[in-house]
Amino acid sequence: MRQxxxxxxxxxxxxxxxxxxxxxxxxxxxxxxxxxxxxxxKAWRAQDQWLRALxxxxxxxxxxxxxxQDFANPRAPALLHEQDKMPSLAHPKDETLMWKMIALxxxxxxxxxxxxxSGLIPSTSRGTMITIEKIKDQPRSxxxx
Amino acid sequence: MPFAPSLSALLPRLxxxxxxxxxxxxxxxxxxxxxxxxxxxYDPPAPSEADWYFWAxxxxxxxxxxxxxxxxxxxxxxxxxxxxxxxxxxxxxAALLLVTLEGCSYEEAARLCGISRAVFVSRLTSARHMLAxxxxxRQQGMEQAPYLRLVKS
Numbered sequence: 372m373r374q375x376x377x378x379x380x381x382x383x384x385x386x387x388x389x390x391x392x393x394x395x396x397x398x399x400x401x402x403x404x405x406x407x408x409x410x411x412x413k414a415w416r417a418q419d420q421w422l423r424a425l426x427x428x429x430x431x432x433x434x435x436x437x438x439x440q441d442f443a444n445p446r447a448p449a450l451l452h453e454q455d456k457m458p459s460l461a462h463p464k465d466e467t468l469m470w471k472m473i474a475l476x477x478x479x480x481x482x483x484x485x486x487x488x489s490g491l492i493p494s495t496s497r498g499t500m501i502t503i504e505k506i507k508d509q510p511r512s513x514x515x516x
Numbered sequence: 517m518p519f520a521p522s523l524s525a526l527l528p529r530l531x532x533x534x535x536x537x538x539x540x541x542x543x544x545x546x547x548x549x550x551x552x553x554x555x556x557x558y559d560p561p562a563p564s565e566a567d568w569y570f571w572a573x574x575x576x577x578x579x580x581x582x583x584x585x586x587x588x589x590x591x592x593x594x595x596x597x598x599x600x601x602x603x604x605x606x607x608x609x610a611a612l613l614l615v616t617l618e619g620c621s622y623e624e625a626a627r628l629c630g631i632s633r634a635v636f637v638s639r640l641t642s643a644r645h646m647l648a649x650x651x652x653x654r655q656q657g658m659e660q661a662p663y664l665r666l667v668k669s
Contacts, residue, residue, distance in 0.1 A: 387615050429532040429536075434524070437550065
């Protein structure tokens with residue numbers, strides 16, 4: 372029987388226990404015979420071990436309070452939504468600044484309206500209105516002059 | 517979430533996966549975990565812990581894809597394995613980590629990445645090749661010029 376070529380995908384599947392049962396012995400035999408395949412398998416196995424060792428300490432660390440405290444609480448989902456206040460690194464949200472700017476704009480508008488209504492600031496449009504009214508009050512014979 | 521107390525047992529694993537996906541910043545990895553938890557709390561409760569964990573990791577991968585890459589500080593060069601891992605495209609990194617760290621089957625990992633099994637296997641194989649290549653490059657560089665230091669980036 373002609374032996375099938377062992378591809379990298381076959382080797383990966385063999386390493387991760389994902390190879391079909393019928394292929395396992397074939398791949399195992401090929402790795403024994405072929406030095407290149409054997410070295411590749413060895414290198415990949417070492418990489419996997421290094422990766423597991425590199426990040427294993429993270430799983431042993433105590434989980435930060437802001438991630439754990441809410442799980443013991445039956446109101447967990449509601450509390451998680453409240454954590455929107457936590458400062459974000461990737462997408463900083465400065466909603467406070469936005470509301471301050473809106474309040475400041477409204478304040479300025481109200482102040483200007485109050486000044487205008489009290490007549491403390493002269494307005495060009497208001498002056499024009501008075502002029503038109505004065506012209507209307509004049510006798511028709513004087514309007515042309 | 518009726519199984520909320522037991523979820524805390526899954527958090528260390530979820531943090532480890534986030535840290536490995538992010539590589540450089542633990543703060544950012546924890547932020548992704550928090551965001552994934554929030555996303556899950558908006559959705560209807562998952563029927564089982566396995567489903568919950570599946571969707572938590574799916575959210576993490578999505579967040580990692582959506583986040584801008586953190587620029588590397590030239591003053592603090594990363595160790596070779598971390599630097600090589602960071603050089604992998606995110607899809608390849610996720611594929612490799614799902615299998616090696618998380619022990620996912622190819623089917624599950626492909627579903628988590630939102631791709632077909634064939635594409636996943638191709639991505640995983642490429643990731644292993646690329647990681648070996650990047651590692652060899654770095655180790656070779658360190659052996660050839662241990663006296664060189666970065667003066668100006």
